[in-house]
Amino acid sequence: MKKPVIQFSDFGFKYRSQTAPTLQNINLAIYEGEKVLIAGPSGSGKSTLAHCINGLVPFSYKGEVTGSIKIMDRETKDENIFALSKFVGTVLQDPDGQFIGLTVGEDIAFALENDCVQQDRMRERVTEVAEMVDVDSYLASSIHHLSGGQKQKVALAGVMVDDVKILLFDEPLANLDPATGTQAISLIDRIHKETGTTVVIIEHRLEDVLHCDVDRIIIVNEGRIVCDMPPDELLASNMLEAANIREPLYIRALKYAGCKVTSDIYPNHIDKLKIGQCRDKLLAWYSTADEPEPAPKSTPALELNGISFSYQAGKSTLDHISFTINKGEMVSIVGKNGAGKSTLSRLICGFERPDSGRIIVHGRDITADTIKERSLSIGLVMQNPNQMISKHMIYDEVALGLAVGGVPEKEMKERVERTLKICGLYPFRNWPVSALSFGQKKRVTIASILVLEPAVIILDEPTAGQDFRHYTEMMEFLAELNKRGVTILLITHDMHLMLEYTPRAIVIADGKKVADDTSVNVLSDPAVVEQANLKQTSLFDLALRSGISSPREFVRRFIAFDKGAGRAWQ
Structure with missing residues (x-):
């Protein structure tokens, strides 16, 4: 023993x-x-x-x-x-x-x-x-x-x-x-x-x-x-x-289909799962689940045309990157560590200058703009809120950008209070920042950017280190901002976030754009998944094992159904 x-x-x-x-x-x-x-x-x-x-x-x-x-x-x-x-x-x-x-x-x-x-x-x-x-x-x-x-x-x-x-x-x-x-x-x-x-x-x-x-x-x-x-x-x-811990996605799908999940079907891994009697229920659920509605067309908010950049001469970090983000979109930028995702965000914000190419916001070329000028149209929320916060009180932190920009007191007060209400922070406006949780501090940093009314907000790993409940709160909050017309760009490693909240994903690998497609299509393309160090969703595997004719469509319908059921997963 x-x-x-x-x-x-x-x-x-x-x-x-x-x-x-x-x-x-x-x-x-x-x-x-x-x-x-x-x-x-x-x-x-x-x-x-x-x-x-x-x-x-x-x-x-x-x-x-x-x-x-x-x-x-x-x-x-x-x-x-x-x-x-x-x-x-x-x-x-x-x-x-x-x-x-x-x-x-x-x-x-x-x-x-x-x-x-x-x-x-x-x-x-x-x-x-x-x-x-x-x-x-x-x-x-x-x-x-x-x-x-x-x-x-x-x-x-x-x-x-x-x-x-x-x-x-x-x-x-x-x-x-x-x-x-x-x-x-x-x-x-x-x-x-x-x-x-x-x-x-x-x-x-x-x-x-x-x-x-x-x-x-x-x-x-x-x-x-x-x-x-x-x-x-x-x-x-x-x-x-x-306990606020996210279930595996294939387990959630089985439950939606009315399958009884017991230890007898070996649910701990998709490859060992005994589909058996669940197959008919999954097929029936798939045939009755609604198809997701297509996204409405919009005008370009951010355009990158042929952006190239190198930290060292002769060694390209980004190579001819081009894409367009439309107004009101929420898009993921994904790829393996060191692919160039963070460098791309630094170029968009003006912290680095591209070797070639143009960056356009609402039809205006901002490539030559200073960081200060760029900040009027592009906002960046860092992964760690403590690296952004510089004021003691919440109100003062959110008002800082407007105060530096010389916005009149009356207008500043109106904009700050309106933004605090949108972000659910108005009751805490006179609190010290130190009294807030990590997730609340994250909201303060988002509010401090949102109050400037930028054309695009970029968030670097918005849910890093957060559990299921806090993850859900943060992403539902961002989804609400997005519904208000805020254009959001997310840099993330979280494939579940990408599937659930961003209909579109741009994939960067070795400094090149290798895909710009729906999140479902990206995560069900073996070549892209391998090239960019991504991970195929277990929903796709479940659909394949169940004999569903279109695994991609199964994943789309799951996401639409999940949103309709008011669920969110990490």
Whole structure:
């Protein structure tokens, strides 16, 4: 019988700065060689639970501890964080935060250097681990020249080199494009199978993690464990919806079709799913679901004609990019990490100058405009609202752009109050920004751009790091703005967001535009999906397995039905 390597007994924890405990009544055992997913909404306590496993709680994050935690049969309160690091290796959400060495080899070797391992043995072990995670050809390379996925592999090697018994992954998919995220989950699965290491994954993207099998899923909500069961049983229950965690899309489609989802049909992965009796119900639902209405025609709001740009001479970052965004559209720009999406937004906003080509807004060429002039017609909302906010009070933050532009006081007050009402922030207008949640701060930054009445608003990863409920709130808010005629351009890795909210997607790969089509068509084109590191939707796979004649049409009808049912998925 396998023994527990992580054991929580009547455990609770309260941070010094808080009045209520973040974790309470935690009883949990994770066994040797298990692969476990811990999920939960923002603020549920799942990250604190992870910090308890690796020793950051209570040794770095101080507070009041009740009950007991044992790691490898040792009471953590009797150990120290260094001793625990010999058992638990943590791969952070942002791997840049844990690099030490200048090169890949130096970074992987760091733990061995601290252990005074002989150089010959050190080289041997570093090479061995690097080969295991497929970075052996980069040992002499600078870490900062690697892609996001490669950096994550190096971070994994850096903790595996010490032969830890437990691997802890903190939101490993957060900063990766869809295909790289799938590769990361496959790598974790391979390492787990080859080494027998106990693996704990903290992640709210359930469907993406279930690309490979896990033994159990533990749901944390409001500081308590509300669910601990195998994936098939969890997906057959209503626990995900109750905990504000998005169900896999194919599960939602089965439920819409009236299929009974039970553990007997193996719902944890689309490839294992027993379609059986569901096939007839899916076909019947598909035949009765309404076709989506075509989008109305409109006039151009933003045009890019032959835009090319290079950071270094002779090395093209963007190559002859051309597209038109019509007034009132909401469009996704997608592609793999480093494809040029962020550079494209910087060019549109004027932070960079194109080597060639023209940028036109409402028929006027703005290519030569200054950043200040460009800001009157183009607004950019950054991924992290804290990087944009510069005023203490909400009203002052939203009014800042108008004040700098010399707008008269009376007009400024009217525009700010009108915008605050549109954004649902009017009741908080006299609040300090620091009192708001992350999602509310995001609304403040959107309001500060919206008040300037730009022709186009660009949002960089608008839902990054947000759970199902906050994701839904943000996207429904943007959808309402879009209905008011605001033209919105979204830079995103989230394929579900792209499908649900943006009828059209522009795909960038290796500096070139490789597709400009409906989101459904993009995600059902294998060539585009592969070239741009995207991920085919499981709805398309479900339609294929059900024998539906037009899988693309099935996806379109699902989206239209989902909106009509008042549902939104992350």
